[in-house]
Amino acid sequence: MSTIFFRRQWIVPYLFLAPALLGTIVFKLYPIFLGFWESLIYTSFGGGIEKRTFVWFENYQYLFDDPLFWQSVKITSILTVIINPLQISISLGLALLLMRRTRYIRIIRSLYLLPIGIALPIATIIWGLMLDPYQGLINGFLGIFSIPPQPFLVSENQALWSIMAIATWKGVAFWMLFLLAGLEDIPTQFYEAAQIDGANPFQKFRYITLPLLRRTILFVFVADTAANFVLMVPMIILTKGGPMQSTNVLVFEAYRSGFYYQDWGRSLSIITILTVITLIVIGLQLLFLGESRSERKI
Amino acid sequence: MTTHLNKNWSIYLWYIIIIIGLIITVTPFWWGLAGSFKDNTTIFSEVNPFSLKALIPGHSLEAYIAIFENNFGRAIFNTLLVSILSVIGGVLINSLAGFAFAQFRFKGDNIIFGFVLLSFAVPADAIAIPLFKMIRQIGWFDSYYALIIPMLSNGIIIFLFRQFFLGIPKDLIDASRVDGLSWFGVYWKICMPLSKPVILGASLLLFVFQWESFLWPLIAAPSPELNLIQVALARFSTEFAVLWNQQFAASTIAGFLPLIFIYMFQKQFVSALTGVEQK
Numbered sequence: 001m002s003t004i005f006f007r008r009q010w011i012v013p014y015l016f017l018a019p020a021l022l023g024t025i026v027f028k029l030y031p032i033f034l035g036f037w038e039s040l041i042y043t044s045f046g047g048g049i050e051k052r053t054f055v056w057f058e059n060y061q062y063l064f065d066d067p068l069f070w071q072s073v074k075i076t077s078i079l080t081v082i083i084n085p086l087q088i089s090i091s092l093g094l095a096l097l098l099m100r101r102t103r104y105i106r107i108i109r110s111l112y113l114l115p116i117g118i119a120l121p122i123a124t125i126i127w128g129l130m131l132d133p134y135q136g137l138i139n140g141f142l143g144i145f146s147i148p149p150q151p152f153l154v155s156e157n158q159a160l161w162s163i164m165a166i167a168t169w170k171g172v173a174f175w176m177l178f179l180l181a182g183l184e185d186i187p188t189q190f191y192e193a194a195q196i197d198g199a200n201p202f203q204k205f206r207y208i209t210l211p212l213l214r215r216t217i218l219f220v221f222v223a224d225t226a227a228n229f230v231l232m233v234p235m236i237i238l239t240k241g242g243p244m245q246s247t248n249v250l251v252f253e254a255y256r257s258g259f260y261y262q263d264w265g266r267s268l269s270i271i272t273i274l275t276v277i278t279l280i281v282i283g284l285q286l287l288f289l290g291e292s293r294s295e296r297k298i
Numbered sequence: 299m300t301t302h303l304n305k306n307w308s309i310y311l312w313y314i315i316i317i318i319g320l321i322i323t324v325t326p327f328w329w330g331l332a333g334s335f336k337d338n339t340t341i342f343s344e345v346n347p348f349s350l351k352a353l354i355p356g357h358s359l360e361a362y363i364a365i366f367e368n369n370f371g372r373a374i375f376n377t378l379l380v381s382i383l384s385v386i387g388g389v390l391i392n393s394l395a396g397f398a399f400a401q402f403r404f405k406g407d408n409i410i411f412g413f414v415l416l417s418f419a420v421p422a423d424a425i426a427i428p429l430f431k432m433i434r435q436i437g438w439f440d441s442y443y444a445l446i447i448p449m450l451s452n453g454i455i456i457f458l459f460r461q462f463f464l465g466i467p468k469d470l471i472d473a474s475r476v477d478g479l480s481w482f483g484v485y486w487k488i489c490m491p492l493s494k495p496v497i498l499g500a501s502l503l504l505f506v507f508q509w510e511s512f513l514w515p516l517i518a519a520p521s522p523e524l525n526l527i528q529v530a531l532a533r534f535s536t537e538f539a540v541l542w543n544q545q546f547a548a549s550t551i552a553g554f555l556p557l558i559f560i561y562m563f564q565k566q567f568v569s570a571l572t573g574v575e576q577k
Contacts, residue, residue, distance in 0.1 A: 028418065035431075114324065126327070177572060229424070
């Protein structure tokens with residue numbers, strides 16, 4: 001018995017690996033391919049009967065001819081270009097401010113990290129009420145300074161900005177956590193040496209903090225971009241892509257095509273495009289970060 | 299003298315920025331908490347015109363009683379059930395995989411490891427729609443299976459366990475092997491009992507992940523009796539759009555448990571999330 005077992009030793013690691021690997025392949029990788037495959041199929045519902053036709057890239061062709069799709073591309077681009085630098089600069093700035101050794105710093109940090117513990121749907125709902133045009137706290141507050149009530153989420157011009165504000169409130173705390181951990185990892189001797197050499201705070205930031213934090217910042221930048229690319233909880237709960245398509249990002253357009261209109265070919269074409277872009281972004285990350293993983297301590 | 303003055307200025311500026319930031323961070327949360335103990339007329343009257351009373355908690359439990367009459371208890375039960383099963387299953391299968399990556403050199407190990415990490419870099423929400431199609435094909439649509447099983451294997455947690463197991467002295471493992479312990483015995487009797495900090499961190503991640511999940515349970519299990527807490531909350535906010543106190547009360551309950559856990563085990567949670575040991 002034991003000799004047979006001994007001879008079959010090579011199988012042992014694969015047995016340990018099997019459940020998690022199976023889960024990864026079936027539930028994380030296969031759906032990506034399934035999504036692509038289904039994006040090549042057109043489903044019609046003639047006379048209540050579902051009919052599936054393989055149409056090659058026709059769904060994509062329809063998509064590219066559709067102004068609604070390009071509107072979504074535009075909204076997604078605006079969101080991506082603004083929200084990521086915004087979140088990263090605020091979280092980096094805050095992380096630097098919170099490195100000050102002072103009394104109460106632990107409590108202050110904990111309070112700043114509060115939004116991590118608040119799920120996005122909760123944050124969305126509370127902020128939706130905060131931004132209510134008639135009874136919201138923000139307009140109540142603005143009223144003190146005699147500023148007229150703002151429409152926020154119900155206005156074509158302000159809705160996307162309001163959603164960016166909500167996502168930033170939630171996101172900044174999360175990304176700051178990584179930046180704080182990275183900052184804590186920089187040995188204090190470097191700063192002490194710079195102090196002796198008479199470096200000013202800007203020089204310390206430029207020549208010590210920034211180079212040593214580079215990998216963390218890159219990681220945060222890529223992960224944040226990938227996360228905001230599929231940001232749609234505020235749209236599902238608050239705006240439904242409106243008003244006037246002004247918050248209809250690509251991923252929400254995919255959700256709506258599928259779940260509102262049962263147009264799965266269109267929905268999964270968009271998802272496939274999004275997945276390809278995400279994979280490119282992640283590929284760039286691996287290219288830039290390279291060996292960083294082995295350097296991270298546990 | 300000038301430098302002294304300069305230094306003071308920078309401290310004042312620091313405090314001003316920090317306090318403004320704190321107000322922005324904490325106010326929405328606090329306003330919701332305070333409002334959950336009030337009736338709706340009071341909430342509206344304190345905001346318009348604005349009064350600081352809006353931030354002082356009331357003492358009415360009416361909203362909490364009302365949400366439980368609307369079956370919010372079922373959502374709490376579902377979420378607890380799904381979270382706990384996900385923690386048990388997730389810790390088990392991911393630690394097994396972490397053990398394989400840490401203890402064995404085998405054909406394709408680096409490729410499989412890179413593959414696992416890469417597959418988890420794709421945000422879960424991006425594959426939710428194709429995963430939904432697949433779940434419907436295999437008949438798990440609108441079931442507990444759909445809520446739990448696809449969420450078990452997790453690259454971050456495999457990575458955490460692998461890193462921890464790499465730190466266990468090789469001598470200890472060799473000695474137990476010589477003593478006749480099987481590989482599973484080494485994993486179960488030697489490595490797992492040593493891994494309490496990682497198990498705690500991984501459990502927290504898995505628990506919070508399920509407790510806060512929204513998009514997947516929304517599309518995979520839409521029946522009200524299968525609603526998880528965030529989905530039930532979103533449903534409330536549409537169905538009872540004018541009853542703000544009930545939305546506040548539901549949000550407070552949905553937000554409370556993860557916050558308690560995260561603050562109780564802040565160190566382990568942050569370590570697990572960032573992969574950096576906290577000092």
